Amino acid sequence: MDTGLFYEPRPNGVERLPTALQMFHTTPRLMRADHWHAQVEVNYVVRGWAHYHMAGHEARFEAGDFALFWGGQPHRLDDASEDLVYAGGHLPLVHFFRLRLPADVQARLMQGATLLSNATDAADPVNFERWVNYARSGDPMKASLAVDELLLRIERLRFSPYRLLPETGPVSDDGGLDQHTSPIVVRICDFIADNFREEIDSVDIAVAADIHPKYAMTVFKKSTGMTLNDYINLMRLSYAQALLMRDETSVLAVAMDSGFGSLSAFNKAFRKISGTSPSDFRREVRGRPIVADGGYN
Structure with missing residues (x-):
């Protein structure tokens, strides 16, 4: 990837607005330094590959991969293919805690792990493009539907093969979140x-x-x-x-x-x-x- 230009935050970007839901479908820029933000980040690689330096581990996402990680840990996109296109969103914790994830997965994510799954299909790039358009439409109903559909898609990951990086032993389930x-x-x-x-x-x-x-x-x-x-x-x-x-x-x-x-x-x-x-x-x-x-x- 061309390293002549690097990522710079926008005035209304994810760091400046840590409570806002933001969706993206783009060719990203590499980062020279770590950044962090108070949202859970969702990445779906439409084309190419991306390499992240996370806090405590490395992660490479390939085309068709679905990834989830806590953005509050310093991280940076430090390498990528020339043709990289990815989609996803930044979920404030108010949305993340609506998710019905296994307790050990939720705990590991908040402790800095990366969830990675390649159990995706042809519907995912179409859905992500629609969710981005809905989230940016200015229509509150469409934006709400984009959030709800994205959360349901994330919840479905529990029924497919996935990995947690780094691949250490399982986290003990101390009860996690419940309906109360x-x-x-x-x-x-x-x-x-x-x-x-x-x-x-x-x-x-x-x-x-x-x-x-x-x-x-x-x-x-x-x-x-x-x-x-x-x-x-x-x-x-x-x-x-x-x-x-x-x-x-x-x-x-x-x-x-x-x-x-x-x-x-x-x-x-x-x-x-x-x-x-x-x-x-x-x-x-x-x-x-x-x-x-x-x-x-």
Whole structure:
């Protein structure tokens, strides 16, 4: 693939809008650096192949492969065929937790695993193209149908052969989500999505979800592998990442606008996920060629 142009986020891209459902059908650009976003990513390779560097493992997707992974783990598309075309979407956790997946699969995904299946057929490229068109139509009914149909397609993966990468031993099933806890997690995610740039804590979240704060923390940790504070910070860091990549505002202004109470807290959280400081990250990405709209999104 031509490496003369690299991925750059758009103002309304997946990092800047971590709570939005986004669908794509495109030829993506390679990435020079990892990125992350607070959605589960769905990839279907229409043509060619793609190679990802994930947090802790490598993954290669071939034509006809269906893949699912948690975008909150730093990852990058670092190699691909010249003819690569892929389709898919970025699912906010409010949608992901509507899925009826096996508990071990859900747990492994949230811990950074990649689900990969080649049990696809000729209907998949047609369906993905329709879902993208529906999601981008501006018609709320069509957008809702696109989400529902995509979720059903993902759920069908459990009835076909699939792999979890890296291929380690199975994760113990500690109960996973059930019909009682899933709506609670969705309510928690909804509240955080609407308020992550504000000063919020477990009490605020619990009140919004109509549960006890301790129960809110327990259910969320069991379901996602993250603490409430981890998830709030991830949402803020996803938003901040996009500001650093594109905007000219100071690092301090980015920290404040993203919901961090201090520059030191922002620097510590950013270095934890990226391995570098916000300033160094900005210098690195500003050295990349700018890509016109229409690249990976």
